[in-house]
Amino acid sequence: MYGATVDPIEDIRSDEEKLAEFEARIARGEKIEPGDWMPEEYRRQLIRMISQHAHSEVVGMLPEGAFITRAPNLRRKLILIAKVQDEGGHGQYLYHAAETLGATREEMLEALLSGKAKYSSIFNYPTLSWADMGAIGWLVDGAAILNQTMLAKCSYGPYARAMVRICAEENFHRRQGQDIVITLALGTPEQKAMMQDSINRWWWPTLMMFGPHDTDSPNSAVLIRWGIKTKTNDELRQSFVDQTAPELMALGLTIPDPNLYYDETSGHWHFGEIDWDEFWNVVKGNGPCNAERMATRRQAHEDGLWVREAMAAYAEKDQS
Amino acid sequence: MTDTQWPRYMVLHQEQDNKPHQHAGTVHAPDAEMALLNARDVFVRRPDCVSLWVVRADLIFTRTQEELALHPDWLGNIQAAGVPTEIYYVFAKRTQKGQFSHVGEVEAENPAHALKMALQQYPAVDGLVWWVFPAKAVLKSTPDDIEAMFAPAAVKDFRDQANFHALSVLRKLMRKQETSNEP
Ligand SMILES: [Fe+2]
Numbered sequence: 001m002y003g004a005t006v007d008p009i010e011d012i013r014s015d016e017e018k019l020a021e022f023e024a025r026i027a028r029g030e031k032i033e034p035g036d037w038m039p040e041e042y043r044r045q046l047i048r049m050i051s052q053h054a055h056s057e058v059v060g061m062l063p064e065g066a067f068i069t070r071a072p073n074l075r076r077k078l079i080l081i082a083k084v085q086d087e088g089g090h091g092q093y094l095y096h097a098a099e100t101l102g103a104t105r106e107e108m109l110e111a112l113l114s115g116k117a118k119y120s121s122i123f124n125y126p127t128l129s130w131a132d133m134g135a136i137g138w139l140v141d142g143a144a145i146l147n148q149t150m151l152a153k154c155s156y157g158p159y160a161r162a163m164v165r166i167c168a169e170e171n172f173h174r175r176q177g178q179d180i181v182i183t184l185a186l187g188t189p190e191q192k193a194m195m196q197d198s199i200n201r202w203w204w205p206t207l208m209m210f211g212p213h214d215t216d217s218p219n220s221a222v223l224i225r226w227g228i229k230t231k232t233n234d235e236l237r238q239s240f241v242d243q244t245a246p247e248l249m250a251l252g253l254t255i256p257d258p259n260l261y262y263d264e265t266s267g268h269w270h271f272g273e274i275d276w277d278e279f280w281n282v283v284k285g286n287g288p289c290n291a292e293r294m295a296t297r298r299q300a301h302e303d304g305l306w307v308r309e310a311m312a313a314y315a316e317k318d319q320s
Numbered sequence: 321m322t323d324t325q326w327p328r329y330m331v332l333h334q335e336q337d338n339k340p341h342q343h344a345g346t347v348h349a350p351d352a353e354m355a356l357l358n359a360r361d362v363f364v365r366r367p368d369c370v371s372l373w374v375v376r377a378d379l380i381f382t383r384t385q386e387e388l389a390l391h392p393d394w395l396g397n398i399q400a401a402g403v404p405t406e407i408y409y410v411f412a413k414r415t416q417k418g419q420f421s422h423v424g425e426v427e428a429e430n431p432a433h434a435l436k437m438a439l440q441q442y443p444a445v446d447g448l449v450w451w452v453f454p455a456k457a458v459l460k461s462t463p464d465d466i467e468a469m470f471a472p473a474a475v476k477d478f479r480d481q482a483n484f485h486a487l488s489v490l491r492k493l494m495r496k497q498e499t500s501n502e503p
């Protein structure tokens with residue numbers, strides 16, 4: 001038996017002193033590590049964000065997983081399997097980061113399977129054609145990369161480190177998506193039409209991924225103050241449109257937004273208003289696939305029960 | 321819920337023979353052997369691993385620089401009691417953005433003593449966070465495992481974004497469009 005438990009070091013500072021020092025550390029660009037003092041609200045916000053992020057990676061396997069058996073050739077199939085497997089891994093990295101804050105894997109899983117926990121609404125939209133593998137890789141993973149690149153610089157060490165690892169892998173996801181989109185957009189008229197239909201369906205839900213406007217985002221101020229986020233939802237959304245719109249258009253694809261144009265004076269792409277009723281409707285659980293996604297996750301968890309039981313039995317037998 | 325949570329194992333991986341082991345993350349498993357297998361699946365999807373270690377997270381004794389600075393006398397009060405010693409591995413996070421990496425080994429009586437020894441033995445390491453844990457608590461992959469556990473990742477070159485040419489195709493198309501837009 002190893003005794004790693006030693007009396008904790010008692011912290012005699014007042015709460016005001018602790019908070020002042022904590023905020024000074026963040027201002028100096030230092031990383032907060034497990035064991036360091038942190039405000040309860042910092043811990044709470046991080047657990048909320050990181051666990052939602054982990055759930056999104058896990059549920060995010062489902063829309064693309066549905067097309068593994070329908071990949072057009074073996075290489076594309078291997079790539080898609082690898083990508084979906086990466087997303088499962090990302091979920092694991094993130095659950096780990098949340099655990100360093102005191103959340104348990106068990107309660108996080110329970111929150112997801114009971115439908116209490118939120119995850120990114122984008123995964124409540126259906127995948128209808130192979131072209132959707134391209135649109136998801138390019139648009140959805142591309143949008144996620146912008147958010148995750150920001151989070152790789154966040155003030156909480158374990159979250160930042162998980163993000164560094166994830167970002168490196170996400171770049172493969174975006175590239176393979178672009179590769180599919182390019183192939184279809186420059187292919188036969190039927191292929192191009194299939195790609196256009198997919199962009200038409202995924203463009204707006206992707207813009208919704210960045211979340212409500214800054215003015216309607218109650219957590220934004222505290223997240224920015226404590227260095228968890230360094231950019232606002234609207235800033236990230238604008239970077240995404242600036243980067244992606246001209247590239248899609250160079251491929252001869254159109255974007256389903258009549259109000260989209262390049263604004264010479266600001267140097268940014270202007271775009272139309274998001275349908276926020278649709279956004280909130282999907283968040284509340286009424287999207288096209290919310291129920292199906294949850295049913296699939298629960299089924300997968302139940303189907304895996306015998307594996308968990310076998311592992312536990314093996315470990316027990318090994319010890320006796 | 322029918323499940324109870326299995327213990328957490330810290331995963332330490334080595335990218336190349338001449339580099340130190342680094343922290344990768346954690347996995348849950350009922351025992352160390354399965355933790356090692358899980359660690360391989362979760363952290364070695366890409367060809368950058370020659371050795372993998374797992375150690376139960378609750379056996380790692382850790383102190384941050386902040387904790388040590390707040391109570392300088394805590395360390396001073398730790399004295400050797402003359403009981404048998406064992407080898408402890410020492411890991412540290414040395415830069416704000418850095419990862420935990422292997423610093424070395426110390427011989428100590430208990431975890432707190434091991435940390436004290438580490439600070440004495442490695443004065444040049446400006447650790448922001450320290451980890452010490454008993455060497456015998458670690459389960460390691462062996463050289464025989466390389467072929468089965470790590471080599472398969474090497475042929476999956478498609479996991480590397482450098483193998484896609486999307487970016488150069490897009491740049492070429494955008495340049496073409498720019499020139500055709502000119503009057
Ligand atoms: Fe991911």
Ligand SMILES: [Fe+2]
Nearest residue numbers: 060087141144
């Ligand atoms: Fe993702």
Ligand SMILES: [Fe+2]
Nearest residue numbers: 087141170173
């Ligand atoms: Fe991804």
